Amino acid sequence: MSDIQTYLKGIIRDVPDFPKPGILFKDIAPVLQSGEALRRVIDHLADHYRDQQIDRIVGIESRGFIFGTPLAYALGTGIALVRKPGKLPWKTASVSYALEYGTDTLQIHTDAVEPGQRVLIVDDLLATGGTASATMQLVQGLGAEVVGCAFVVELGFLQGRARLGGVDVHAILEY
Ligand code: AMP
Numbered sequence: 813m814s815d816i817q818t819y820l821k822g823i824i825r826d827v828p829d830f831p832k833p834g835i836l837f838k839d840i841a842p843v844l845q846s847g848e849a850l851r852r853v854i855d856h857l858a859d860h861y862r863d864q865q866i867d868r869i870v871g872i873e874s875r876g877f878i879f880g881t882p883l884a885y886a887l888g889t890g891i892a893l894v895r896k897p898g899k900l901p902w903k904t905a906s907v908s909y910a911l912e913y914g915t916d917t918l919q920i921h922t923d924a925v926e927p928g929q930r931v932l933i934v935d936d937l938l939a940t941g942g943t944a945s946a947t948m949q950l951v952q953g954l955g956a957e958v959v960g961c962a963f964v965v966e967l968g969f970l971q972g973r974a975r976l977g978g979v980d981v982h983a984i985l986e987y
Contacts, residue, residue: 816856817985823849824965838987840936840964844878853879853984857934857962858886860982864959867929870894870920872947875936879964883934891934892924894947903951909946918943920950927955938963938983941972948976 813821823842830837843849857879858924869891871880879894884891896973899919902974904919925931938961946956958979966972966983973981 813985816852817973819852820964838937838967840875842939843964844917849986850882853964854882854886856984857883860888861932861960861962864932866932866959867928868892868925868931868956870925870931870933870947870951872918872933872935872943873899876934879936879962883932883962891930892920894918894920894950902936905944905950907949907953909942911942912946916942916946918946918950920947920954922954925951925954925956929956930959933958933961934963935961936964937965938970938972938981940970941975944972945975947979948979 825839825842827837827839843853866887866889868889869880869884871877871891871893873895880891897919900919900921903922905922906917906919908915908917933947935944939945944961951958960980960982961976963983966986968986
C-alpha cells in the first residue's frame with residue numbers, strides 16, 4: 813500500500829449495521845475533520861487529474877460535493893451538482909435507477925454541463941456503481957463526455973467499476 817492508502821485506512825471509520833443491518837458503513841467524517849487528511853486527499857486527486865484537461869467536475873449529492881468542490885478549485889474548473897429530486901430550482905434532466913428494493917432518481921440542471929465538455933464525476937465512495945452510472949447517463953444525456961470517475965474509497969468486492977462502461981475509474985483506496 814502507498815503512504816496515503818495506509819494513512820487513510822487508519823482514519824476512515826467502520827460503522828457496522830449502518831444505515832441498516834448487514835451494511836458496513838465507511839465513515840469519511842474523520843477525514844473531513846482532519847486538516848492534514850483533507851489536504852492529502854485533495855492534493856492526491858488534483859495530482860492525478862491535473863493533466864487530463866478536465867473542463868468541469870460533476871459532484872454527486874452530498875459527499876461528492878464536499879470532495880468535488882476543493883478539487884474543482886485546485887484544477888481551476890467549476891463544479892455542477894447532481895441532486896436528489898426536488899432540490900434543483902431550474903430546468904432539470906432526470907434519471908431513475910434500480911436499488912436493491914425499489915428505485916431512486918437523480919437530477920441535474922440542463923445547463924450544468926455543455927456538449928463536448930470533458931467531465932470528471934466525483935463521489936466519496938463507489939459501492940455497486942448504481943449512483944455513478946446514473947450520473948454518467950445524466951452527463952452523457954446532455955452531450956458531455958465523461959472522462960473519469962473519482963472516489964476516495966472503492967468497495968471492490970461489489971464490482972461497481974463494471975457498471976461504469978469502461979470509463980477510467982480512480983479510487984484512492986480499495987476495500
Ligand atoms: P452505489 O450506488 O451502490 O455505488 O452507492 C454509492 C453511494 O452510496 C455513495 O454516494 C456512498 O456515499 C454511499 N454508500 C454506499 N455504500 C456505502 C458504504 N458501505 N459506506 C459508506 N457509504 C456508502
